[in-house]
Amino acid sequence: MTDNQLGEFLRARRAGVRPQDVGMASHGLRRVAGLRREEVAVLAGVNADYYARLEQGRERHPSAQVIDALGRALRLGPDAHAHLHRLAGTVPTGDFAHTTDRVGPALRQLMDGNPGAPALVLNRALDVLATNALAEALYSPFEEADNLARMTFLDPAGRQFHARWGDAALATVGHLRQAAGLDPDDPRLRDLVRSLLEHSAEFARLWNTHTVHGKTREEKHLLHPDVGLLTLTYQAFDVRDAPGQQLIVYQAEPGSPSARALSLLGSVHATRTGTAL
Incomplete structure (x- = not known):
């Protein structure tokens, strides 16, 4: 930067x-x-x-x-x-607060209490701070579900997992650009962007477009090796007691093939890990 x-x-x-x-x-x-x-x-x-x-x-x-x-x-x-x-510098910054990466127990309980919907908590740098069991199953193709940007651009699974990888990549860069505008001095964000610029030419190209993109309700088209294509929408909720954190909840259209695949994914993951969703 x-x-x-x-x-x-x-x-x-x-x-x-x-x-x-x-x-x-x-x-x-x-x-x-x-x-x-x-x-x-x-x-x-x-x-x-x-x-x-x-x-x-x-x-x-x-x-x-x-x-x-x-x-x-x-x-x-x-x-x-x-x-x-x-x-x-024309937007007041008095109400801005740096985020914490600690996810409170009440939020974790809320996520675990909705086992039929993948849910995760992110910070501004798109670090994955917490997941429920179905979100863990959803991101199981990756070596590590630690940061959505790193997973998209640097993990080999990223291009197969995102059925529309170009759209996912552009949205990811847009989220990071928005985060950089909110907190340009965030050392975690700076380190992440530096690493992505160094190791991904595609990220560098998209970063230089200065696209800014907040999270919306747009569809995600994901290809999971266990259950095939999943078409999911999501809702993003700001965590009021932890500024900078967002709760992301995915859902499939009720009764759709994606809903059945999501249910199957939960069963497969529970059998594989010996846990119950």
């Missing part, structure tokens, strides 16, 4: 917007992908030199109004728009 995160983000997102996306005509040979700096400035209603200084890191104190205008000009979604504000 550099000390000009705001400029890098603006450049990357500018490169992803074409003139026709924003109703602009494209004239002459374009030396850059996406919009020119001058075009972003026009769309946002700011001085072109001022915008150039923002990208170059020579101006680091834009107003919230300027950031809102740039977010609209670059067609940012809600997650990316909020991330842009954080990078610019």
